[in-house]
Amino acid sequence: VCSADLGSGGTPRLLRIVNAHFRLNLTAGQGLRTEMVHAPSGLTLASGDYSYSFGQPVFTAASPTQEGNTTVVNLVGDAGNGIEIRQQYRAPKDQPWVEEEITLTNKSHHPIALPDGRCGFVLPAKVAGDSVESPLKDFKFTAVPYRREPTGNRTQYADYTLLQVLTEPRHSELRAQSRIQRFGKVFLSDVYAMGIIKTDYQQYASEGWVFTDGRWGFLVTKYSQEGMEWALLDRVPLGDERLGLRWGGVGVFQGDPESAAVLAPQASHRFGVTRITAFEGGINEGFYAFRAEMEARGMGCPEGFNPPVHWNELYDNKLWWLPDSGMDKPENRKKYYTLDDLKEGANSAREIGCEALYLDPGWDTLFASKIWDEPRLGKLQDFTAMLRQDYGLKLSLHTPLSGWCDPSSYSRDLDRMNRDGSRVEMALCGASKQYVNETFSRLLALARDGAAFFMFDGTMTNGECWDPHHGHPVPSRRQDHVDSTNRLAFLVHARYPDVLIEMHDQVLGGTSLRYVPTYYGYGERQLDGVATHGFDTVWGFELMWSPMTDLVGGHSMALYYYNLAYSLPLYLHIDLRTDNPQCLMFWWNASTCRHLGIGGTHIDPVVRKAQKDAMTAYRRLETFFKVGKFYGLGETVHVHVHPSQPAAVMNVFNLENQPATRHIEFTVPQIGLEGSKEYQVIGATATRRGDFYLLDVVVPALGHSLVELR
Numbered sequence: 001v002c003s004a005d006l007g008s009g010g011t012p013r014l015l016r017i018v019n020a021h022f023r024l025n026l027t028a029g030q031g032l033r034t035e036m037v038h039a040p041s042g043l044t045l046a047s048g049d050y051s052y053s054f055g056q057p058v059f060t061a062a063s064p065t066q067e068g069n070t071t072v073v074n075l076v077g078d079a080g081n082g083i084e085i086r087q088q089y090r091a092p093k094d095q096p097w098v099e100e101e102i103t104l105t106n107k108s109h110h111p112i113a114l115p116d117g118r119c120g121f122v123l124p125a126k127v128a129g130d131s132v133e134s135p136l137k138d139f140k141f142t143a144v145p146y147r148r149e150p151t152g153n154r155t156q157y158a159d160y161t162l163l164q165v166l167t168e169p170r171h172s173e174l175r176a177q178s179r180i181q182r183f184g185k186v187f188l189s190d191v192y193a194m195g196i197i198k199t200d201y202q203q204y205a206s207e208g209w210v211f212t213d214g215r216w217g218f219l220v221t222k223y224s225q226e227g228m229e230w231a232l233l234d235r236v237p238l239g240d241e242r243l244g245l246r247w248g249g250v251g252v253f254q255g256d257p258e259s260a261a262v263l264a265p266q267a268s269h270r271f272g273v274t275r276i277t278a279f280e281g282g283i284n285e286g287f288y289a290f291r292a293e294m295e296a297r298g299m300g301c302p303e304g305f306n307p308p309v310h311w312n313e314l315y316d317n318k319l320w321w322l323p324d325s326g327m328d329k330p331e332n333r334k335k336y337y338t339l340d341d342l343k344e345g346a347n348s349a350r351e352i353g354c355e356a357l358y359l360d361p362g363w364d365t366l367f368a369s370k371i372w373d374e375p376r377l378g379k380l381q382d383f384t385a386m387l388r389q390d391y392g393l394k395l396s397l398h399t400p401l402s403g404w405c406d407p408s409s410y411s412r413d414l415d416r417m418n419r420d421g422s423r424v425e426m427a428l429c430g431a432s433k434q435y436v437n438e439t440f441s442r443l444l445a446l447a448r449d450g451a452a453f454f455m456f457d458g459t460m461t462n463g464e465c466w467d468p469h470h471g472h473p474v475p476s477r478r479q480d481h482v483d484s485t486n487r488l489a490f491l492v493h494a495r496y497p498d499v500l501i502e503m504h505d506q507v508l509g510g511t512s513l514r515y516v517p518t519y520y521g522y523g524e525r526q527l528d529g530v531a532t533h534g535f536d537t538v539w540g541f542e543l544m545w546s547p548m549t550d551l552v553g554g555h556s557m558a559l560y561y562y563n564l565a566y567s568l569p570l571y572l573h574i575d576l577r578t579d580n581p582q583c584l585m586f587w588w589n590a591s592t593c594r595h596l597g598i599g600g601t602h603i604d605p606v607v608r609k610a611q612k613d614a615m616t617a618y619r620r621l622e623t624f625f626k627v628g629k630f631y632g633l634g635e636t637v638h639v640h641v642h643p644s645q646p647a648a649v650m651n652v653f654n655l656e657n658q659p660a661t662r663h664i665e666f667t668v669p670q671i672g673l674e675g676s677k678e679y680q681v682i683g684a685t686a687t688r689r690g691d692f693y694l695l696d697v698v699v700p701a702l703g704h705s706l707v708e709l710r
Contacts, residue, residue: 013062017071017089021096021278024089028059028075032087034121036098038278041216043135045276046121051236051246053118054104055079069093082108083263085119097277102250103270106263113262118203118234120249124242125166132163136211136245141165141233142283144208144219144290145565146558149174150512150541154554160204166235166243169200175508175515198254204233205253207517208565210286217279219289220247223297224272225523227257227479228516231274248274258477284632287564294566299519301567303643305627307500307537307595308394308452309619311349312573314360315600317341328367328406337362339377346391348601353615356394356452357387358573358597363397368405368458370442372449384450396500397451399443400458401485402430403509410438417467419475427462431480433471440491447496454492455502455571456535459485460509482506486521486534494532502571502595503535512541512555522568537595540572548578548585552655552702559592560638563630573597581607582703583614584653590618591638591651594626617706624649631671637664639671646674650683650707654699662705664695673709683707 012029020039027033032050037043057077065072075087084105091098102119106112125134143158151173158172178197181188191197208221209231222231232251236244250271252261260269279289294300314320319327319336326332346357365371372380387393407415407426414435416424428435443454461482464475472480485506492499507515521534541558543550550556562570570593577600579585590596596618602608618625628640628649636653648671654660664684668691669675675691684695684707699705 013059015062015064015073017073017091017098019071019091019093019095019098022091022098022276024091024098026073026075026089028062028077030058031056032059032075032077036121036276038216038218040278043216044123045135045218046123046247048122048124048238048244050249051118051120051122051244052079052085053116054083054114055081057083057085082106082110082112096279097275100248100274101271103268104250104260104263105268106265109265111262111264114252115255115261116252117260118232118246118249118251120232120246120251122236122238122244122246124238124244125162126241127163127166127243128241130163132166134162134245136162138213139211140213140283141204142210142212142286143204143206144210144221144287145518145562146174146206146514147283147287147561148554148557150514150543150555150558151177152554152558154557156554158206162245165204165233166245169202170204171200173199173513175513177513201254202234203251203253205230207231207519208290209233209247210283210290212282212286214282215280217281217286217289219275219277219279219286219293221275221277221290221293222272223275223293223519224257224517225520226270226272227259228482228520229253229257229272230517248276250274256478258479284564287561288631290565291567294519294568297519298523299566299568301569301594301627302536303627305536305569305594307569307571307626308355308396309353309615309622310356310358310396310453310573310595310597310599311345311352311354311393312358312360312597312599313342313345313348315575315577316345316348317360317362319362320360327361333362333373334376337376339383342377342383346387346393349393350391352598352612353619354393354598356396357391358396358398358453358455358599360398366406366409368400369409370399370439370446371409372446380446380449380451394452395450396453397446397455398457399446399454401439401456401488402428402435402458403460403462404458410435414438414470416462416465417470419466421466424463429465429467429470429472429476430459430462431465431470431472431476431484432467435470436484436488436491440488443488443492444495447492447499451499453500453502455504456485456489457504457510457539459504459506461507478507482516482520487527489521489535490525490527490532493534494527494530497533500536500595501534502537502539504539510539510542512543514541518566519568537569537571540570540589540593543589544573544575546578547574547589548580551585551588556588556592557635559589560632560635563592563638564632567594567630569594569626571595571597573599575600576611577602579607579611580702581610582700583607583610584655584702584704586611586614587651587704587706588653590614590625591640596625621649621708629672633664633666633671637662641672646677646679648673648709650695650709652684652697652699652705652707654701654703657701659701659703660699662695662697662699664697665692667691668693668709679709681707681709 017024036046059077061076624640631639
């Protein structure tokens, strides 16, 4: 339902948008007054003046329309300083959400800097000391998907009270981390080498935010494939002991999106879509709402996704572990990375039940040249044929990009240029058109000769480039580097759609940190008139070197929350040498990474036998893990529902040093199964009381138990 009382420019006009979940009143004139109410609960989510940091606009046009069952309101305003704003609101009648989309245009003939540009809805709250009066005073605000950051310990959660959001900066180590070094008892801060690392932010930035009191909940997200953006929470002073929670709208966060941080003359920037979705329940239900939204946008697990389980030869290969960067020396590659070494790795892969041999550094002519070393290893076509025929394996390759490489195999014309015209020697410009084209040609040659998987490691940005011949804006920006990195995946898939591509963070590369929105560059797209798609998997936050320590220490809990929020597949390979006889670490990563890689021969034959048995069980149930729907009944109880059958697999973990019996209670609709069916439970003592199943699962210390529902 939409009604409008339109007057002349600047005269207040009231527009109402109503669906079954929200009532939104917009009074546009000298600024914009808003009131948003959640209809089922009566909770007020916004009230009063909409907040603009770049000047209050005078609205001169409003056009309420109906598009099918969706109410659409378009507003046009002039901020009086050269900035025109267009705000659009969309509310489908049959969906529990309202969307907002904003475009800023610089009407002037000079650049307009908006380094802290921000606007959004405001919810007033009265704050006195440690008390807050607000409809949301009992709500928890949780970051999605990184409630647990990959660098966090077992007590770190990105959960905040309303009072914290209103009065405190946010501490986060998701995109930067202050590290220390210890030499015996000597402490050394890395600040001396890295400068001041920013980990405290006045704005609370995340791909999404869940607000919930356990009964009623709201999910606020930001989605854009045209620039890096985040959903922001912050505050504005209102006077009379009141602060305003500002949410939705748009904002420049730490310089992104860059084309909005400085609006070029006569240029526009269309920000991404903000969506507020109502749901019932707690944090899990909020994460599931996020996942459903992302899947509806095409940011989920593709139907039929069936990646080959990798055997990574790196953990057993002596080359990587040589000191002083010895892995890139030709004499060491010739000695430690031979055809016989690769056959030994292939035999290990076949023996444990893997489907592909993954080659980490060592197979190419120089580190990250992406040119197969034919004199040392023979023709690539012959090698991939041998893997298929003799071992039943595919070939997967580590193919790092400009941020981590030996640049010697590229022309020095592709190095970055300083502002003064000098070159930054041996530092490739990843945004260069020539670099992208040359790298694409090398990847095509590998795919043509049988490679089935590329790992895009080395994706970190090297810094700006001023070369006017590189085909990027001058200077190049983070966004240009990110888009060029994504473009490589689109280009490869336009020619070889079945080659799988894993993508590291396109700004920070191979790290436990995360900068770029997870979904950015994923999904289907038209590229130069050809239908193609982006990367296939996201890197599992570098949790490959000490995976058992990462698990019991808390870092790997980030994988659990990721799966609650995304079905967009993760890829990770893990070192089996660090696992225990219960295969705890193997099963955790099998449960949380839809594309699994393993490697490393354990010293204990008992553990090796257990790992082979675990792989046999995994392969039998792999459809559940690769393409099933993930549900959480607690951080240590993971449920995978079959995509087409009324069946589920449950992984139950014990991260403590004592055996435990887990008492698990759930309804089958709670885990996405049909409630009328009677399920057989294998691997646990089970009873049913009405709609509830009660399971008792015995789990060994630092162990895992597998339960099946059929």
